Amino acid sequence: MERIQEIPTFKINGFAALVGIIAIASFGIWLGKGLVGFSNINDLFLYTNNLFGIGLVIVALVALKGFLTVQPNQALVLVFLGNYVGSVRTSGFWWVNPFASKQLVSLRVRNFNSDKLKVNDAKGNPIEIAAVVVWLSKIYNLWSTLVVVNYPNLLRRGWGFQFHGRMP
Known part of the structure; x- marks a missing residue:
């Protein structure tokens, strides 16, 4: 049997990540405001800005799935595409890879x-x-x-x- 080594995963403070995601979504909304009728859609520059803005908003919405809360005496195991990515043992509000599946383990x-x-x-x-x-x-x-x-x-x-x- 292969021995599995526990490694800490990449995580960001949840509050800092929340500020960053709000900033990305706000910038995307600002860039995509031409879709509401403030600009001429025939202009190629404005059209690409609108598409880029929509893309940023979609990225921000997907990134919201990465937030998690770890209680004291709990750990979270992250698995991405069937491979072990890491564990979060530190209690608090964190942001991790939004595409990884998360499983809570009680350490109580x-x-x-x-x-x-x-x-x-x-x-x-x-x-x-x-x-x-x-x-x-x-x-x-x-x-x-x-x-x-x-x-x-x-x-x-x-x-x-x-x-x-x-x-x-």
């Missing part, structure tokens, strides 16, 4: 409570035994997203405890 502390099991000790006294397992998925963040379909169920079956803190 999770609890697994086992059922009560009745056993007898050496003298024959009945004892009820139960276990509470507290676990984090920080080590398996990327692996749990790209390789395993149902990661919590995998740990519930006990298979995840064979690694002793290492990824296979």
